Amino acid sequence: MLEFVVKAKQYMWDFVELAFVAVLGIMLIYLVLGKDSGVFVLSVAGNVIKFTNDVPAGDLVAFAIVGALLYWFAQRNRSYRPLVGPDISQLLDRALRQHIAMRDKPVRRA
Numbered sequence: 001m002l003e004f005v006v007k008a009k010q011y012m013w014d015f016v017e018l019a020f021v022a023v024l025g026i027m028l029i030y031l032v033l034g035k036d037s038g039v040f041v042l043s044v045a046g047n048v049i050k051f052t053n054d055v056p057a058g059d060l061v062a063f064a065i066v067g068a069l070l071y072w073f074a075q076r077n078r079s080y081r082p083l084v085g086p087d088i089s090q091l092l093d094r095a096l097r098q099h100i101a102m103r104d105k106p107v108r109r110a
Contacts, residue, residue, distance in 0.1 A: 023044065023048065026040075026041050026044045026045065027044070027045060027048060029041050030042070030044075030045035
């Protein structure tokens with residue numbers, strides 16, 4: 001059950017990040033093309049502009065600071081992740097290097 005919750009949480013955050021990148025991409029299209037960017041892009045840009053105009057500037061700054069702190073703490077905690085053992089990619093890399101090294105050596109006969 002815990003694995004399901006962890007996997008669902010990861011999928012949720014992946015979706016949130018993808019949606020945020022999509023909104024940023026749509027805003028970039030709006031900034032480049034302006035009024036000729038299409039109905040969908042104009043409606044998304046209008047919603048983003050309305051949201052930023054309705055929220056006071058101090059709240060936006062506080063939101064940005066909290067977001068930056070959360071990102072910083074997440075990156076910091078990720079770097080302190082204890083290593084239980086070698087990663088599977090490291091094991092595969094080591095095995096492949098040993099195989100290649102053994103393949104090129106001549107076989108000695110006793």
